Amino acid sequence: MFTILLGTLCLSLLVSIGETAKCSAKSGDISARWQVVDSELTVEVTTNNIGNNEWSAVGFGPDMSDLNVVIFQVVDFKPSVVTGTTQGYGAPTLDASPSVTLQSLNYNSNTLVARFARAVGSLSTCQTWNFVTDGAIEDGSIGYHNAAPHSVEICADKCTRKIFS
Numbered sequence: 001m002f003t004i005l006l007g008t009l010c011l012s013l014l015v016s017i018g019e020t021a022k023c024s025a026k027s028g029d030i031s032a033r034w035q036v037v038d039s040e041l042t043v044e045v046t047t048n049n050i051g052n053n054e055w056s057a058v059g060f061g062p063d064m065s066d067l068n069v070v071i072f073q074v075v076d077f078k079p080s081v082v083t084g085t086t087q088g089y090g091a092p093t094l095d096a097s098p099s100v101t102l103q104s105l106n107y108n109s110n111t112l113v114a115r116f117a118r119a120v121g122s123l124s125t126c127q128t129w130n131f132v133t134d135g136a137i138e139d140g141s142i143g144y145h146n147a148a149p150h151s152v153e154i155c156a157d158k159c160t161r162k163i164f165s
Helices: 001-020
Strands: 022-029 030-037 042-047 056-058 068-075 079-085 099-108 112-117 127-138 142-146 150-154
Touching: 022 127, 022 150, 030 127, 042 056, 042 068, 068 112, 068 127, 079 099, 079 112
Parallel strands: none
Antiparallel strands: 022 030, 030 042, 042 112, 056 068, 056 127, 068 079, 099 112, 127 142, 127 150
16 A cells, blocks of 8 residues: 555656746746747747847857847837847847747737747757847847847746647
8 A cells, every 4th residue: 555655646746747837937027938839949038028120039058149039029100029049148149040930920009929939959958048138129120139038947848748739
């Protein structure tokens, strides 16, 4: 009887641990949630209070230099997503075409919601994700951000529960 009780307790604990994987993050006006299904990472990012000629972003990497970035911008009241890389602390070098697959993009009442997918690749291990808000578009280019990034250690491969269709 004790063995059955102990086995049930261990199984319950393992299920609970599996269900508590950190699959979302929020800081101020930016939030994200994600899943990994069939080696594809899908991320949905919501930025509140983003106005015209402003941007927000998520960067993958240990600090603000040498990141792969996904940038969500509103230019002339039209939302778009671009990707790129940073070398050092300057503006990113943008890709000729996005390195992610955009699944949805909505901008309404100063709230931008973007969902994108990419191969899990280098994000299959725990990585730092840097969330940035409060960036300005200056003369059509991505300017500096006005607030410090929110950095979170993310183990995306633990988020295998399907939350997106």
